[in-house]
Amino acid sequence: MKERNRGDYGSMLRRAFISKGVDMAEKLEVEEKPASEDKTGSMYKWEEGMDWNPVERIILERRSVRKYRDKQVPEALIRRLLEMARFAPSAGNSQSWRFIVIRDKKTIESMEKYAQLRAKFFMFWLNWRTSPLGRLAWLYSQIGIRVLRNDLHPIPHGALAAMAEGTLKLFQGAPTVILILEDRRGAAKPELDCGICGQNIVLAAHSLGLGTCWVGLVELLKYGIKWRRKLKISYPYRLVEGIAVGYPVGNPDGMVERELHEIEWYENSQWKTVL
Amino acid sequence: MAYLTLKERLLIPTYDNPKYARSGQVVIDMEKCNGCGNCAMICPGGALYIAGIGKDKKAHLMEDDFPNCMSCNDCAAMCPRDAVKVSQTYDFGRFYKILHRGGLSAPRKF
Numbered sequence: 273m274k275e276r277n278r279g280d281y282g283s284m285l286r287r288a289f290i291s292k293g294v295d296m297a298e299k300l301e302v303e304e305k306p307a308s309e310d311k312t313g314s315m316y317k318w319e320e321g322m323d324w325n326p327v328e329r330i331i332l333e334r335r336s337v338r339k340y341r342d343k344q345v346p347e348a349l350i351r352r353l354l355e356m357a358r359f360a361p362s363a364g365n366s367q368s369w370r371f372i373v374i375r376d377k378k379t380i381e382s383m384e385k386y387a388q389l390r391a392k393f394f395m396f397w398l399n400w401r402t403s404p405l406g407r408l409a410w411l412y413s414q415i416g417i418r419v420l421r422n423d424l425h426p427i428p429h430g431a432l433a434a435m436a437e438g439t440l441k442l443f444q445g446a447p448t449v450i451l452i453l454e455d456r457r458g459a460a461k462p463e464l465d466c467g468i469c470g471q472n473i474v475l476a477a478h479s480l481g482l483g484t485c486w487v488g489l490v491e492l493l494k495y496g497i498k499w500r501r502k503l504k505i506s507y508p509y510r511l512v513e514g515i516a517v518g519y520p521v522g523n524p525d526g527m528v529e530r531e532l533h534e535i536e537w538y539e540n541s542q543w544k545t546v547l
Numbered sequence: 548m549a550y551l552t553l554k555e556r557l558l559i560p561t562y563d564n565p566k567y568a569r570s571g572q573v574v575i576d577m578e579k580c581n582g583c584g585n586c587a588m589i590c591p592g593g594a595l596y597i598a599g600i601g602k603d604k605k606a607h608l609m610e611d612d613f614p615n616c617m618s619c620n621d622c623a624a625m626c627p628r629d630a631v632k633v634s635q636t637y638d639f640g641r642f643y644k645i646l647h648r649g650g651l652s653a654p655r656k657f
């Protein structure tokens with residue numbers, strides 16, 4: 273039988289074994305790449321109850337930062353963070369993300385101003401506690417919540433109200449903002465890929481002494497044609513999230529308490545719930 | 548086991564009725580707190596305020612407006628004196644009923 277081009281000896285053998293239903297791994301002597309001592313994977317060996325390793329500590333101590341110092345972050349450091357994003361896993365390796373970095377104080381401020389204006393607009397129609405429309409706003413809100421059940425979940429609803437009042441700022445005065453856009457043609461779930469690459473940025477940033485905050489409320493910018501034009505957002509890209517980056521005021525990072533989540537666990541033909 | 552009934556699925560909570568939607572709650576240790584204002588400065592919900600003068604300057608949790616505290620515990624992480632901590636997480640009813648959750652816990656070392 274004539275082998276095709278890529279049919280080296282290994283793949284011929286593999287095919288032969290597969291056809292005979294033999295477990296390859298057992299029969300083939302796989303040449304293993306020697307474990308290198310300097311890779312984190314072999315640096316920390318798990319033992320039950322052991323202390324956190326540095327990676328775990330960064331994950332657990334990361335807190336969203338909402339007060340930044342005026343000092344700008346060096347360009348190279350932001351480039352380094354973006355490098356982390358490039359190596360995030362993505363469905364089908366489709367890397368369906370695009371980044372926009374804004375480091376201009378005036379632009380960031382005018383984005384914040386626009387977001388506040390938009391929040392005020394939405395709250396006029398939807399916030400029955402403050403709107404001059406009163407009960408009518410309550411009715412609109414009930415309809416709106418049913419349509420936009422995630423965007424108008426009680427917490428973002430409250431955040432919009434706070435933003436309209438001016439107590440919550442879009443980027444909390446961060447000197448650098450990274451906007452994440454999804455390529456809508458990406459494999460499977462491009463929005464999820466954006467979340468994963470963003471978290472790479474965030475974790476790396478905290479390991480380097482920076483503070484970050486995810487900003488889902490950048491959603492508000494989408495309503496402005498001006499911003500879509502200015503940020504050069506057009507098909508196939510869609511603005512998904514923003515990440516505020518800067519040097520934090522004080523020491524906001526630290527481990528905290530959070531809720532446990534029930535986990536269903538199937539093993540030995542039995543279900544159990546673990547917390 | 549916790550689940551969402553059809554009725555709950557159909558009914559949207561009224562956000563300002565504490566029966567259906569309750570903000571997170573924090574406890575402030577008045578002995579430890581010195582009113583430095585760190586927590587109020589970073590609280591995303593604007594749920595904390597500083598009141599009092601001199602020795603009585605302390606952080607307090609807003610009681611009226613909903614929703615404010617989202618039980619993120621960022622104030623706890625920020626506080627230099629370990630004086631503030633979430634005591635109760637936000638709790639919604641009806642459509643936004645919280646399902647399959649346990650109590651608060653610090654990271655556990657397995």
Ligand SMILES: Cc1cc2nc3c(=O)[nH]c(=O)nc-3n(C[C@H](O)[C@H](O)[C@H](O)COP(=O)(O)O)c2cc1C
Nearest residue numbers: 334335336485486487488489490513591617619621
């Ligand atoms: C997708 C996403 C969007 C978010 N949007 C905002 C936002 O618009 N404004 C804000 O202050 N925080 C925002 N956050 C931060 C969350 O409020 C925060 O992660 C949560 O309260 C948990 O607190 P921690 O990050 O300190 O652990 C967002 C977080 C995520 C993951």
Ligand code: SF4
Nearest residue numbers: 580582583584586626
């Ligand atoms: S940060 Fe701590 S000490 Fe400072 S006001 Fe808040 S609770 Fe009090």
Ligand code: SF4
Nearest residue numbers: 590616617619620622
């Ligand atoms: S838990 Fe979060 S939202 Fe609640 S008071 Fe503390 S910082 Fe504010």
